[in-house]
Amino acid sequence: MAKQEREPHSGRRVALFPLPFQGHLSPMLQLAALLRSRGFAVTVLHTGFNAPDPARHRELAFVPIHETLPEEATSPDAGIVAQLIALNAACEAPFQDALASLLPDVACVVVDGQWYAALGAAALVGVPALALRTDSAATFRSMLAYPRLRDAGYIPIQGKNDERLDEPVPELEPLRVRDLIRVDGCEADALCGFITRVADAMRASASGVVVNTFDAIEASVLGKIETELSQPAFAVGPLHKLSPMAAAEHNFLHSPDRGCLAWLDAHPPRSVLYVSLGSVACIDRGVFDEMAWALAGSGAPFLWVIRPGSVRGGEPPLPFGLDMSRGKIVPWAPQRDVLAHPATGGFWTHCGWNSTLESVCEGVPMLAQPCFADQTVNARYVTHQWGVGLELGEVFDRARVAEAVRRLMVGEECAAMRESARRLKIQAKQCVSATVAMDNLVKYICSL
Template structure:
């Protein structure tokens, strides 16, 4: 699972633990949570999975990663949960399992072991609804596949206006059958085993979508977000760096650098922890920043450019020749930033974002306007709806 998913799967148990419920967190060895960074009272149990290379390679697209993770974690998760059930006393039953909503194998396993399941979705209610509709829209001819004319990409999607065909969930490098197969596995697991869906969203922005989702699934949909605000409050006694977990170490030196700038003067640029662009688009971003004339803070993480080999996995991609000389006085480039603190800083003006749902929520909560550049998955849906909301 991604860092954002693992954070949210431990944020909810932290809140439940504070209300007197016993909580055990089953987690992968890869990107394992650090118990010291979470409130006392949570039990952490690794499932001891063995991940294939495509599950962790920066060259694998997100769909390949998710399919590999589901296959690799199926048996280990099932074994760990069965062992936990056997160790419980009769008066200490497992009330429910909160499972990452992309992990259809884990949802199935929990259901087959007789444990009620809540699926945690870390995308928006709107994006989840559109995702579930992909197979039906494919059959109706609305999904971009080989042979589709380009002009059809700008056609509105019936029942989902203002979305266009180009906004529907897709993954570069994956064909329509692969995407629909994954979505069908998720949908089948939700409908067959899940007692409710938990979403990192809130009624003020998605009341209509939540209502439609509940009706279409015949399941309750619980809006419990924004979860990053719950996480921040539960971590208030810890050091600021502990409130935000990441696969990359944040460069906190960017915060005093921001202190030296006037309010709302700095453009913050980050495409998140997974999104990648090709070399041509990366260079266009770089020269756009260089010629904008505004101060900027740009996150250029390792693996930001598609096609970079494993030998370069730990280093950020090289910048265009001459870029640093032209921008040295105005810009700062970091491998990773403490994003919540950056977005809350008074010096930040707009946020150039890939429109991942977590970044979108964090930006909304801080009142930061967004310049959107979606890359894959649910990001196109979020970007379109963000534009429509901003223009309303």
Template structure:
């Protein structure tokens, strides 16, 4: 760890994250690590899902931007792209005003130190632009993988090349055969390989089902253009052992330094940051796990944002019941899409008869202390949506995965888990109880599951060997700005 000297204390880093659990936690961990290395740290944040300063290290300063969010930003029935677009629009002026005020305060206060840079969530293109226009160097924190980020940057090019269908496009009579290939029905192209993005197929490309393709491409273009025009470097919560090749390609494509500072949750903290959780974890599941044999329990969680419809939820439930495998299942509020304005604070009801069928071998909780669950000896596999934080936590505990990606970068990550790193298998393209039960048994007690577990064990060793050298390099870079 770098020594804390007076010169370091005079440089201040401002951080700003999307107000979602999977984005806030990596940003707050990064904030704590930068503070521990002697930098002044100020966390700007939304009022929505605001972090509690009392739960974080004393060295961090917190400042709200006081945004006004329309309902689409917080509604569980809004898809993720709508949330991202609305949040960018709503936070633009409040972030800009708060940062400008902070800059004036530091300029007036000789002892306050100067603002070295802003570290902004890599999806917040409006905030990145605002910081750049105010003359503050910007680092983008990507909370997805390097592979997913590369795929996102390539979406406009892949769309132009016909790998992403353009819905509703009117075909003119003067279009060439080459251009007509762009409009081949998506189903006929799903298993085509994506050039330059092995092992991805068309079906693995980043997408948000139910959203307008033009809107999706416009958002991605806004992020990509801002990264290329306003950003001085990329910070990614990943490590070389899993993504060295993707990181090298990313740096080459962007001509920007990329700092692989992860796995952030494994790095040493002077005062460990408290996990930001939107739900109170049920810690009673830990003693329940104590009563089970090693590697005998399947942990099931689709994270804090992913949603499924009622039919899929019921098939998941009856697949678990039919597998005969002990399970711990996180069923949180908002997990099932209803569109009916149901009580967002209540988890969806389980299928009738499910609890009786699984009594004695299954436990359903509203939320779980995930890192402790994955580290528990009783856990044999993790049924996951492949959010990047969840994937990293599973890799770092040597737990194989059963993958059910729901949207966006989860598609890319799921393909890498199954076909690049070999530490997981798919639940199935169609969630059907018989196939679910078969997949659960295969990953928990089958020969394939044993091979995945061995590969996962090796990745765990690689993750544990990751050092803080990238973080030290990041600090040096910040001090040079």
């Protein structure tokens, strides 16, 4: 029966264009596999920079766009906003040419929501375009509001002592001014300019928005996005659970140490704190040292991912005299397997959206240490909307952080957060069992 329902889509082709970073590649390819399972032919247009491996996805077609990138677009030392602007400028024409080469067989194209130039290029080619937001609906709505918040004086935030930092942001509750998107070291004008381009492209050139989220946690925000854009918004997440790719975790830029799973096997249920700040974020040496001392002093067993390049100034040695006997350190971990492991009782995270969703889906409470961009938005929702985590805050010292670890892992607060996390996990499972959002997206694509 399912096969008969999918036959009308056979032969219709959807093109996808992911942003070339791990946190964006993964959900886009998960969506690609999901669309393929619904009977669409799928072509993935991609940059040569951080290109996906076609051998891992033999059911998909891959077409490079043959871009020429300036150093600013690829250098790890470049600021993320400057990098995104450079990528958009360099990839606009090659993407347009590659998309045009697929005509007349393409029903629509799905581009990463940060590819504002690609949205305009698709319109010039005459191909309907959807934007995939790999961040939360709350983050996307805050981006749509960013220009008017700037005009109202909420942005930029002038230093840590700005008296407005703890003010609630009108119409974006529970966000405070300090929770709005920020990128340290990036001038407010440049950040606002980038966000304005994204918002303007959505309004001018997109036929809809696809969000890697689910109604149980963001239904009201999704409704407000639809009203503001006068476009449909499809909550098709959690993609890592719904996609046929979910059976295997694909790490495009880092190879996981799977030996850590055997180490977890030797620990009691919900006893281990998993620590990872994601695939991009970098921290200062001082923060690294305080993290190390806090973990050692917390009393909790821990699995700590120290990614090469994640500490500014090179690979640091652990502080002298530190007792790490309760912990295990790896350069990268199979995160979804770790979060699903019975021994994992908490997640110290940067609150990137993929990590946040994965933790929600496994019912694991979080210790929030947002580093930049959308992570502050996600951290606020984790701690004050869903009640499944604690925030570390601006003051970062070993004693305070060790106490936060203990509160996350044991005691009354821990029990309350675990119960809230358990309820969200049930809701996520119910979403995975339903197919309404994906059904609606498929119908919409076929109507374009």
